Amino acid sequence: MDLLKEAYELVKASGEKGILQSDLWKALKVSSREGSRIALKLERDGLIYRKRVLHQSRWTYRLFAVERREEWGPCLVCPELKECGKKVGVNVRECPKLEEWLLRISGSLDDGSEK
Amino acid sequence: MEGDDLLESSGIAIIRGITGEKGVIVVRAMGKEELTDEELAERTNLKVNIVRSILYKLHDHGLATYRRERDKKTGWYIYYWRLTIDRLKDVILQRKRLVIKNLKERLEYELGSKFFFCPCNGKRYTYEEALEHNFSCPDCSGVMLEIDNSRIIEALKSQIEKLEKELSSEENQ
Numbered sequence: 001m002d003l004l005k006e007a008y009e010l011v012k013a014s015g016e017k018g019i020l021q022s023d024l025w026k027a028l029k030v031s032s033r034e035g036s037r038i039a040l041k042l043e044r045d046g047l048i049y050r051k052r053v054l055h056q057s058r059w060t061y062r063l064f065a066v067e068r069r070e071e072w073g074p075c076l077v078c079p080e081l082k083e084c085g086k087k088v089g090v091n092v093r094e095c096p097k098l099e100e101w102l103l104r105i106s107g108s109l110d111d112g113s114e115k
Numbered sequence: 116m117e118g119d120d121l122l123e124s125s126g127i128a129i130i131r132g133i134t135g136e137k138g139v140i141v142v143r144a145m146g147k148e149e150l151t152d153e154e155l156a157e158r159t160n161l162k163v164n165i166v167r168s169i170l171y172k173l174h175d176h177g178l179a180t181y182r183r184e185r186d187k188k189t190g191w192y193i194y195y196w197r198l199t200i201d202r203l204k205d206v207i208l209q210r211k212r213l214v215i216k217n218l219k220e221r222l223e224y225e226l227g228s229k230f231f232f233c234p235c236n237g238k239r240y241t242y243e244e245a246l247e248h249n250f251s252c253p254d255c256s257g258v259m260l261e262i263d264n265s266r267i268i269e270a271l272k273s274q275i276e277k278l279e280k281e282l283s284s285e286e287n288q
Contacts, residue, residue, distance in 0.1 A: 073214065073218070076214050079133050079134075079135075082176075084217060085217075
């Protein structure tokens with residue numbers, strides 16, 4: 001399993017309590033520098049969020065998995081949601097992200113029944 | 116859900132969607148304080164014009180507010196910004212209503228026509244568009260194939276039903 005995936009699984013398994021960044025890099029057996037890089041990457045990908053906490057008189061981060069909002073599809077976080085249907089080329093008929101999501105949730109991607 | 120919790124879960128995903136990754140950095144740097152765009156630029160190491168554009172986007176979505184004061188020395192206005200995270204719950208609900216409206220519109224579109232495509236580019240054509248091209252692809256002249264969109268229709272129907280239930284329970288909270 002690659003490190004990012006392993007890290008995400010560990011954060012996810014920590015549930016509501018979250019996991020200290022230092023505990024994560026110890027579990028992954030990587031350096032603190034590498035551990036912070038992984039946490040930052042996961043946060044940038046929107047998979048986790050970091051909360052600054054004071055632990056043993058030192059500032060560190062506690063990591064939590066972001067609740068996946070897959071069921072709401074790509075529209076909920078789309079920067080053009082408010083303009084959708086009002087701007088040329090921005091509409092629910094032509095949106096590639098919506099199309100991809102619909103193919104995925106309908107299971108049409110697996111057996112190619114749609115396209 | 117309190118503003119702080121919202122900011123750390125689905126709220127942050129929406130802020131990221133509206134303003135991009137740099138917007139998340141700005142929002143986290145602001146916290147509950149009232150700051151000028153220049154103070155924020157200094158705090159985040161971002162250019163002040165980028166910080167301003169993020170603040171305008173947040174303002175457009177009702178997530179930030181400002182007050183302005185005239186600088187006695189220069190005569191220019193200084194803008195003091197702060198987040199209105201207490202509005203985030205309303206913003207999320209409003210966006211969810213729009214998402215459901217979009218999905219219903221897409222469902223109508225899926226139900227309203229037969230669709231065709233060409234395997235050469237995967238482009239979709241409505242029945243009328245395909246008829247115009249005599250059911251042959253304008254790019255490769257190959258025969259267009261009919262799309263079976265019944266699964267997409269079913270998925271959309273069940274998704275809309277599920278999301279409407281979820282939204283109405285959130286609205287009643």
